[in-house]
Amino acid sequence: MDNSIQNMITNNIYWESNSLVRSNPNITPEQIIKKTHTKNFPFNAVTVRIQNQKKGFATVYFRDIGKTRSYGSGKNKTTWSYCDSEAKISLPLKGYNGKDYSYSLNGTLPNTFDIITCAKILEWIRHQVYDMTGTMAIDVPWADPREFENL
Numbered sequence: 101m102d103n104s105i106q107n108m109i110t111n112n113i114y115w116e117s118n119s120l121v122r123s124n125p126n127i128t129p130e131q132i133i134k135k136t137h138t139k140n141f142p143f144n145a146v147t148v149r150i151q152n153q154k155k156g157f158a159t160v161y162f163r164d165i166g167k168t169r170s171y172g173s174g175k176n177k178t179t180w181s182y183c184d185s186e187a188k189i190s191l192p193l194k195g196y197n198g199k200d201y202s203y204s205l206n207g208t209l210p211n212t213f214d215i216i217t218c219a220k221i222l223e224w225i226r227h228q229v230y231d232m233t234g235t236m237a238i239d240v241p242w243a244d245p246r247e248f249e250n251l
Contacts, residue, residue, distance in 0.1 A: 116149045120232040143183055156235035162187040164210035185210045191226050
């Protein structure tokens, strides 16, 4: 894996805390965040939430750079943070009916992530989830990292 992707993984991928994540040696304590609402996930980063440890079902959130807005004034002023774009991508999984499901994508990939980097990050996360859970959708192909080397 090239250094730019390795740096992205080290510095910009966060995992919502659970027992599997905390015991994974490839995930540093700095990359683990407390369970929270998705609106509180870090901006300009990728965050992984494992919804079902037994099935290895996880969703990856790609969030854009954060912005702040406010209205009102004085003691009536209200301020909130938001991002212009966010992509929510569910990893392949084996359904309750035994059927394999592929990636499910929703939203807009932020401009800070190109599609090749997104694919590399998803594959790295998919391998981590598989290593932690031992579960995967067999019929959904795995990318060979060598396929990305000359892009």
